[in-house]
Amino acid sequence: GQQLNQSPQSMFIQEGEDVSMNCTSSSIFNTWLWYKQDPGEGPVLLIALYKAGELTSNGRLTAQFGITRKDSFLNISASIPSDVGIYFCTPGTYKYIFGTGTRLKVLA
Amino acid sequence: DTAVSQTPKYLVTQMGNDKSIKCEQNLGHDTMYWYKQDSKKFLKIMFSYNNKELIINETVPNRFSPKSPDKAHLNLHINSLELGDSAVYFCASSQAALIAGRSYEQYFGPGTRLTVT
Numbered sequence: 611g612q613q614l615n616q617s618p619q620s621m622f623i624q625e626g627e628d629v630s631m632n633c634t635s636s637s638i639f640n641t642w643l644w645y646k647q648d649p650g651e652g653p654v655l656l657i658a659l660y661k662a663g664e665l666t667s668n669g670r671l672t673a674q675f676g677i678t679r680k681d682s683f684l685n686i687s688a689s690i691p692s693d694v695g696i697y698f699c700t701p702g703t704y705k706y707i708f709g710t711g712t713r714l715k716v717l718a
Numbered sequence: 719d720t721a722v723s724q725t726p727k728y729l730v731t732q733m734g735n736d737k738s739i740k741c742e743q744n745l746g747h748d749t750m751y752w753y754k755q756d757s758k759k760f761l762k763i764m765f766s767y768n769n770k771e772l773i774i775n776e777t778v779p780n781r782f783s784p785k786s787p788d789k790a791h792l793n794l795h796i797n798s799l800e801l802g803d804s805a806v807y808f809c810a811s812s813q814a815a816l817i818a819g820r821s822y823e824q825y826f827g828p829g830t831r832l833t834v835t
Binding site for chain 2: 640641643647650651652653654655658660696698701702703704706707708710711713
C-alpha cells in the first residue's frame, strides 16, 4: 500500500545544532502536514503546507512543500532538549497515512 | 480542559479477554478516528467516523468493533485479544472528514497502551 518514507529514521544531535528531515512519497499530494509526538503523548500539529514550493516557518521550525508535490522537508534550527520526539509527515487528506517517522534525540 | 481524552491510559489483560477503550472529544468536531501505533512507532489508521457514521474501515480484524453513540464519543471494543494486539491506540478528531484536496488538523488523545499477556 501507499507509504510515506521519512529520512533519517532516527538521529542524535547536539543541542544547538540544526536538524533536517524529509518525507517522500510515490504519489502527488495537495497538502503536507508535520506532526510531533512527544514521548508518552499523542501527535500534535506543527506546520501545515498547502501549495507546491511553499516555505512556512513556525518559530525555529521551517517546512517546505516540495515542487514535485511528492515530498516535504522540515528543518529545526538551534535544537533544544524539548525537541526530542518523533516527527511525522502526512498529506492530511483522505489517504489518512502517516510517514514512518523521524526519531530525534538531543544530546545536551 | 482536555480536548480529546481516552480511558484507560494503560490496559493490561490476558489473551482471549474482551476489552474496551473509550474516547471523548469536547471540540465540537464532526469526525473521529482510531489509530494503532505499533512497537516501531508506525501510526496506522483503523477506523474513522463522521457524524456517527463509519467512513473508513481499514483492514482490521473483525474482532475490533468501533461504536459511536454520538458525535463526541468513539469507543473501541476488542474481542478475543491476541498478543499481536499489544500496541498504543490513539483516538483523534478533526473538524470535518479529510477529503481529497482538503486537509484538517487532527487532534490526538494521549493514547491507551494495551498490553496483552
